[in-house]
Amino acid sequence: MPIAELNGQGIFFEDSGGSGRPVILSHGFLMDSRMFDPQVAALAPEFRVIRWDSRGFGRTRWDGKPFSLYDLAADCMALLDHLGIDKAVVGGMSQGGYCALRIALRYPERVKALVLMSTRGTNDDEQTKAGYLQSAQVWASVGPEPIVQALSGPILGEPSLLPTWLDRWRQLPAANFMAAVRNLTDRDDITGRLKEIRCPTIVFHGLEDVGVPPSDGEFLHKTLPGSVRFVPVPHATHAANLSHPEVVNPPLLEFLRAYA
Template sequence: MPIAELNHQGIYFEDSGGSGPALILGHGFLMDGRMFDAQVRALAPEFRVIRWDARGFGRTRWDGKPFNLYDSAADCIALLDHLGIQRAVVGGMSQGGYCALRVALRYPERVRALVLMSTRGTVDDEQTRAGYRQVRDLWATPGAAENIIQSMAGGIIGDERFYSPWLDRWRQVPKNHFVAAMNNLIDRDDIRPRLNEIRCPAIVVHGLADTGIPPSEGEYLHTALPGSKRYVSVPGAAHAANMTHPESVNPALVEFLRAHA
């Protein structure tokens, strides 16, 4: 397996290779890099697509210590260093988008452009955070876990045709992994006052049926980023719009990358 030993973690990644402009993608909560299969098929080999598994999920070997989104941003940059890539388009879905925005804030010289899917630049309100804490504390509890998994599948994926194999993967996530990854999201900092510092080109993609992050947050992100070039709304798509509706997402990504990668 392609594992890079970076920042005391064993970061799992997949690299389509080639000489095209580089795009590095970070996945959403509970997901892993396999959620970008449709993007790799559409974008490679014209573009070099790198996808990686964040701490706590997928096939990355996590050291078990608490982490935050700036640790994830550092993992992203360390992976680019490992691959010898000085500048790349940095992208992500949901949690991966939170990470991408912080990469742009902390390492602006490394970012050619941003691909932001189903994500936001604001923090959750206290009622939402309280709900996430309840889910966190119930994870892996007999009688509750399966209900949580089914509920999250509806919110994240939406279309039952895409549930397999994700639900089986989620059932294998240990509680300490889930707790640390959820804390990473609940406790994230509010970067809304700093969004105007991010000047690179960006594209924002959002499903119109997204209940995890309302479409209004995608619209706000598009207007708040000075370099945002396009807002792509995806009718009928829940949170993982890139996975369930690639026919609506991929052409916009190709057009954007050809102009800005």
């Protein structure tokens, strides 16, 4: 199992290898790197696709300490260093997109282009933060099932995805869930800095996304100076790249061929 010891964590990653131009992908909240299976199938071997599990999720060995999006950004850059990659296309979905945007701000010289999926630059309002924290308390006191059921539709949407992913969610310890929630609720608002990100960017967003409305994706597209395309994904909820790869992959390939 590919584990890189980086920043005190055992970061699980998968690397499609080859001589193609590198693309590194960061997953969303409650997900893991396997959510990019459809993209790896479409992009490799033309592109070298690296994906990894962030702290608290998947097969990464997390040290149990609180972490921020900037910690995840540092993990991603350390993984590129570990693989000997100086510059890559950086992509992410939801939480992974929050991470990708902060990579573009903190390490602009490492970012060839950005791929943003179902994400935004703002932080959450107080009501949303309270809902996240309440869900973590329920997970710890009652167990994961009420939250798993509540989030399955808004995140995944596609019924065929539910058995596999819900089983994975049920195995997540309450401490991991709480730390990941804090990572989201404590994030900074980077709206005022978006114009600093000038690399080529493509933005994808499910039109049925209720967690991060499509208007947030449109705002990113209109605000980021280098954004070349906004791709709405009809009938998709939050994990649009997983539920509707037939819509996401063709424009993603076109973008990478032009800007990677």
